[in-house]
Amino acid sequence: MEKAVQFELRLAERMSRLGTETAFEVLNKARALERQGKSIIHLEIGEPDFDTPKNVVDAGVKALQGGWTHYGPSAGLPELRRAIAEEVGRTRGVQVQSEEVVVVPGGKPIIFFTILALADVGDEVIYPNPGFPIYESMIHYVGAKAVPIQLREERDFGFDVDELADLITARTKLIILNSPQNPTGGVLDRQTIRDIAEVIGDRNIVVLSDEIYSRLIFEGKHHSIMAEPGFQERTILLDGFSKTYAMTGWRMGYGVMRADLATHITRLMTNSNSCTASFTQMAGVEAITGDQSSVTRMCAEFQRRRDMFVAGLNKVEGFSCRMPRGAFYVFPNIRKTGWKSKRLADALLEQAGVACLSGTAFGDYGEGYLRFSIANSMENLQTALKRVGEWTKKNL
Ligand SMILES: Cc1ncc(COP(=O)(O)O)c(C=O)c1O
Numbered sequence: 001m002e003k004a005v006q007f008e009l010r011l012a013e014r015m016s017r018l019g020t021e022t023a024f025e026v027l028n029k030a031r032a033l034e035r036q037g038k039s040i041i042h043l044e045i046g047e048p049d050f051d052t053p054k055n056v057v058d059a060g061v062k063a064l065q066g067g068w069t070h071y072g073p074s075a076g077l078p079e080l081r082r083a084i085a086e087e088v089g090r091t092r093g094v095q096v097q098s099e100e101v102v103v104v105p106g107g108k109p110i111i112f113f114t115i116l117a118l119a120d121v122g123d124e125v126i127y128p129n130p131g132f133p134i135y136e137s138m139i140h141y142v143g144a145k146a147v148p149i150q151l152r153e154e155r156d157f158g159f160d161v162d163e164l165a166d167l168i169t170a171r172t173k174l175i176i177l178n179s180p181q182n183p184t185g186g187v188l189d190r191q192t193i194r195d196i197a198e199v200i201g202d203r204n205i206v207v208l209s210d211e212i213y214s215r216l217i218f219e220g221k222h223h224s225i226m227a228e229p230g231f232q233e234r235t236i237l238l239d240g241f242s243k244t245y246a247m248t249g250w251r252m253g254y255g256v257m258r259a260d261l262a263t264h265i266t267r268l269m270t271n272s273n274s275c276t277a278s279f280t281q282m283a284g285v286e287a288i289t290g291d292q293s294s295v296t297r298m299c300a301e302f303q304r305r306r307d308m309f310v311a312g313l314n315k316v317e318g319f320s321c322r323m324p325r326g327a328f329y330v331f332p333n334i335r336k337t338g339w340k341s342k343r344l345a346d347a348l349l350e351q352a353g354v355a356c357l358s359g360t361a362f363g364d365y366g367e368g369y370l371r372f373s374i375a376n377s378m379e380n381l382q383t384a385l386k387r388v389g390e391w392t393k394k395n396l
Contacts, residue, residue, distance in 0.1 A: 019137030022361035059286035063279035076103025107253035119144035130362035157186030185324020
C-alpha cells in the first residue's frame with residue numbers, strides 16, 4: 001500500500017519552468033499498449049538501433065577489469081581530452097588544446113551547463129524551432145528569454161539569416177545552432193554558416209553549436225561555425241558518442257570551448273557529477289582513435305532507410321516529405337491531412353500501431369509535421385509505412 005503523504009510538496013518556483021522530452025513519454029505509452037497485446041513499431045526514440053562497436057565494448061570491459069573504476073579529473077581523463085582535441089582540430093580545421101575540452105556524461109550536460117553558466121535572468125537566447133526541446137526547457141529554467149528562430153521547410157529547414165539579424169538585440173547572449181538537425185534532418189551549408197557568422201559580426205555573443213550528428217551526413221560535408229574567422233573563442237562546440245558510436249547508454253559527450261570558459265564548465269561538473277565514468281572514457285578513447293568502419297556502415301544503412309522511407313511517405317495521402325540530409329529523422333508535412341500533429345501522432349500510435357512524435361514536441365513551429373526516427377530495421381519501417389498508408393485510407 002502507498003504511504004500516506006502528510007506534508008505538501010513545496011518545489012522551487014523554477015521547477016514549474018522546466019520542460020521535458022516527449023519521446024520518453026510516447027515510449028512509455030507505446031510500452032503500455034504493448035503490454036495490452038498491441039503490436040507497435042517504435043519510430044519515436046532518437047537512438048541508433050545498432051550495437052556499440054565491439055572494439056569499443058572490449059575497451060570498456062578491459063578498462064573495468066583494469067581498475068578504471070575510480071574518480072577521475074572533472075574535466076575528463078587527459079588521454080581522452082587529447083584524443084578529442086586532435087579529432088575536433090582535424091575535422092573542423094581548427095587548432096584545439098586539451099584544456100579546451102570538457103568531457104561530460106552525454107551531450108545534454110553541455111546544453112545544461114552552457115545555459116546555466118552564460119544566461120542570466122532577462123538575457124535572450126536564440127534557438128532553432130522546431131528544435132531539440134531541451135534548449136527551450138533550459139532557457140526557461142534559468143529565467144532567460146527564449147527567442148525562437150523558425151526553421152523553414154521551403155529552405156530545407158535551414159533558416160533565414162535576415163530573420164536572425166532581426167532577432168538579435170543588445171540582450172542576446174547566446175545563439176544555439178544545431179546541424180545536422182533534430183528533428184528535421186536539415187543541414188546548414190557552408191554559405192549559411194558564413195552568413196550567420198557575418199550577421200553576428202563582432203558582437204560579444206556566444207554560439208552553442210550542437211554538432212552531435214556531425215558524422216551522420218548523407219550529402220555534402222559538415223561545417224562548423226567554430227572554423228569561421230573570429231569564432232573559435234565565441235563558440236562552444238557540442239559533440240559526443242551517443243549517436244556516432246551508438247553509445248547512448250554509456251553517457252558520454254563533450255564540449256570544446258576557450259580554456260577560461262572550460263574551467264567554469266568544469267566547476268559545474270565538479271558540483272554535479274564529479275566526473276564522467278572512467279571506464280566509459282577509456283572506451284571513448286578507443287571509439288575515437290580505433291577503427292571507424294562501423295560509423296561508415298551505420299551511416300550508409302541510415303541513408304538506405306531514409307531513401308526508402310521518404311519515398312514511401314510521399315505516397316501516403318496528405319503527407320509530403322523532404323529528403324533530410326543528415327541525422328536519422330524524417331519530418332513530413334502532414335497539413336493536407338487536415339489533422340493537427342498531436343492528434344494525428346496519437347491516432348497513429350493507438351489505431352495504427354506506429355509510434356512517432358508530433359512536430360509540436362519540438363516547439364510551436366513544429367505544428368503541421370510529424371517526426372519519425374528511422375533507427376529501426378528496413379522491415380519494420382516498411383510495415384510502418386503500410387500501417388500508416390492503410391490508416392490514412394480508412395480515416396482521411
Ligand atoms: C540535437 C541533440 N543534441 C543533444 C542530444 C543529447 O545527446 P545525449 O544522449 O548524448 O545526451 C540529442 C539527443 O537526442 C540531440 O538530438
